[in-house]
Amino acid sequence: MFKQFKALLWLRWEIIAANKTLLVQLFLPVAMVLLYQFMFSKMPSDQSSDMIMATMPSIILGFIGTTITYLIAEENEKHNLTSLQLAGMGSLEYLLANLTLPLVIELVYLIALPLYLGVSLSSLGLTYAVVNLLTALVALGLFIFIGIICKTQTQATILSLPFMLVVAFLPFFAMMDNSLKKVIDFTFMGTMTNYLLDRKHYQLMDKSLIFLLLWLVLTGALLFWGLRHHQLQSEKKA
Numbered sequence: 001m002f003k004q005f006k007a008l009l010w011l012r013w014e015i016i017a018a019n020k021t022l023l024v025q026l027f028l029p030v031a032m033v034l035l036y037q038f039m040f041s042k043m044p045s046d047q048s049s050d051m052i053m054a055t056m057p058s059i060i061l062g063f064i065g066t067t068i069t070y071l072i073a074e075e076n077e078k079h080n081l082t083s084l085q086l087a088g089m090g091s092l093e094y095l096l097a098n099l100t101l102p103l104v105i106e107l108v109y110l111i112a113l114p115l116y117l118g119v120s121l122s123s124l125g126l127t128y129a130v131v132n133l134l135t136a137l138v139a140l141g142l143f144i145f146i147g148i149i150c151k152t153q154t155q156a157t158i159l160s161l162p163f164m165l166v167v168a169f170l171p172f173f174a175m176m177d178n179s180l181k182k183v184i185d186f187t188f189m190g191t192m193t194n195y196l197l198d199r200k201h202y203q204l205m206d207k208s209l210i211f212l213l214l215w216l217v218l219t220g221a222l223l224f225w226g227l228r229h230h231q232l233q234s235e236k237k238a
Contacts, residue, residue, distance in 0.1 A: 004090075008097035015071060016101075025067050029060040029109060033116070049117040054196045055172055057132055058189065060109045062168030064102045065143035066160045072098060072147025073156030091227040098144050099137075106136045127204050131195045134212055138188040139167050141219035148226040171196050188215035 016022045033056060040048035110132050114121055121128075143160060150156040171193045174181040181197075184190050190208035 005093045005097050008093065009100055012071065012097060012101050015074075016067070022067050022070060025063055026105060028063050029056065032056065032059055033113065045118075049119055052117060053114065053119060053199070054175075056113055057110065057196060058171050058192060059168040060113070061106060061136055061139050062164040064106055064109075065140055065167060066164045068098060068102045068140065069143045069147040069150075069156050069160040070153055072144060073150040073153045076147070076150060077152050091224055094227065095144065095223055098147075099140060102140050102143075103133075103136060106140070107133070124199070127195065127202065128199070130204065131191050131202075134216065135188060135192040138212065138215045138219050141216075141223055142188075145219070145222050145226050148223070186211055188212055188219075 016026070033052060036052045036056070037048065040051050043051070110129070111121070114124060114128075142163065146159050146163065147156055150159060167189065170184055170187070170189045174184050174193045174197060181193065184193050185208045188211070191206075191212045194206065194208055195202045
């Protein structure tokens with residue numbers, strides 16, 4: 001199992017490194033941070049940092065998620081996933097390999113962003129890590145699911161783009177409309193949104209966390225269903 005996981009993980013990195021479009025997409029959050037710094041340059045530095053910290057984590061997640069969606073959709077288009085399943089690649093190994101790399105990249109950004117902005121990691125505390133990583137697991141899982149059910153990269157673009165916009169900008173919309181914020185609480189972005197908009201007073205054990213955990217279970221079920229359905233379709237064709 002470990003050898004298959006390691007081989008597929010390395011293959012993921014090689015494909016991204018060889019594809020300039022995917023590589024640029026992974027580095028777009030860096031450009032977004034610089035753009036936001038320019039936009040908020042007239043604000044006091046602490047207010048500017050707070051604004052960027054309130055909006056960037058979800059945007060980073062959106063860009064990383066669409067990258068993995070395109071990657072999986074490309075495999076479907078070239079029938080690589082079918083070949084992997086017929087060769088004995090299990091669902092768990094496949095999911096872990098697809099989840100590990102984007103999760104590591106997300107983690108690097110989550111550490112680098114506050115350090116770059118001069119925000120102490122100790123001041124963010126464990127809540128920062130828990131909220132962002134749990135939300136990332138759900139969001140990336142749903143991006144992977146979109147990639148699995150799409151037969152072509154065109155389909156992946158059509159489905160993942162609006163989902164990416166939802167992931168990236170829900171916290172921003174919540175700033176503008178309090179009634180919308182109440183609706184967002186029921187989504188997998190509710191916990192992250194509540195935390196990003198009020199990190200100094202946020203309490204981890206709120207109702208949005210319960211919904212986030214329910215979304216995590218639902219996402220896991222969707223992923224295994226999607227892979228099982230794809231495998232059955234492959235076996236019929238074989």
